[in-house]
Amino acid sequence: MTSAFDASTLSSQSESGSSSVVRLSEVTKRFGATIALDQVSLSIRRGEVLGLIGRSGAGKSTLIRCLNGLERPDSGDIEIEGRSIIGLGERELQPLRRRIGIVFQHFNLMSAKTAADNVALPLEIAGQPRAVRNARVAELLELIGLADKADAYPAQLSGGQKQRVGIARALAARPALLLSDEATSALDPETTDAILELLRDINRKLDLTILLVTHEISVVRAIADRVAVLDGGNIVEQGPARRIFASPCAATTRSLLRAYRPTLPDDLAARLVAGWGERTLLKVVVIGARARAPLLAELALATGLRVSLVHGGVDRVRGEEVGVLFLEADGRDRAQFSAALDFLRLHADEVEVLGHVAGDA
Ligand SMILES: Nc1ncnc2c1ncn2[C@@H]1O[C@H](COP(=O)(O)OP(=O)(O)OP(=O)(O)O)[C@@H](O)[C@H]1O
């Protein structure tokens, strides 16, 4: 028999315990009159890649610094693998801090140490014996594809190779969470892609949880499972990446993603009048399998209404199709148009009648 007590214990466990690697509850951090974090609640689930985006000054770095104990929140709670870090002293914080591996924008490698010795550093600090260190370093260099660069010094490595070493070092102590703070911002686009591929590979192979803090939306689009948006110290939106890219809700998210989602061209928007008309504009969102289906052909077959694609297209978010289509249809036959709307509502993820286009074509 299950008592009410058991049920509540179970539900609190599934929210804070095994499923979340990190959990922030109503975390507030002020610097004088500035509220850098304002009652932020956020969970990072085991095995996911969470992309944290926001404008400059939104509070991203403050959130990271609170996570690794460099800043102390004024109020709220932070749990790492179910253990609260609030109120812990430096000594008690150390082992929890080791559960978080950090990859930095500027690599932060020690120039007088070889790639292998840089990777070994966290293990040395943790007091691991040499044989254990050597085995782990060899394994990590293999994982990042730099087994042949073990004895190279940072100055002899390219930016991408340095960042690979940075990633291996962050993974050395087998962290529960990999924190990437603008890890690809200093790299060219091709190298960025290669590093993202590596992070994704690590995420899959090791089932490693990754918090990706970045101002590069393309990075988030490539590998984030979920996205959280910070603005003025508040999480204004969070959700599955494909949903955020397909239909962002918050104004900040819309603005940040502007270049990455199709929006109605200005000339059409300027001539848009509410309601149905001769030329009615629709916005349709289709995700995954629905974006691969021959939706418009089937719409014509089912209802006789032929529509034109006037703007938009299908993009990929973490390898999954996200289609945002702007369609123009003849809206004069109201019954036919209603049937078409019903059809689209059944077969698309989102349908919106934007209005009809007035004036000259
Ligand atoms: N040590 C500090 N002392 C005073 N104010 C601070 C301090 N650290 C951060 N702030 C303020 O807190 C707010 C959030 O800063 P934070 O560095 O977290 O932003 P961010 O999102 O990382 O920005 P960026 O993208 O530019 O790195 C800003 O208004 C900033 O000026």
Ligand SMILES: [Mg+2]
């Ligand atoms: Mg910052």
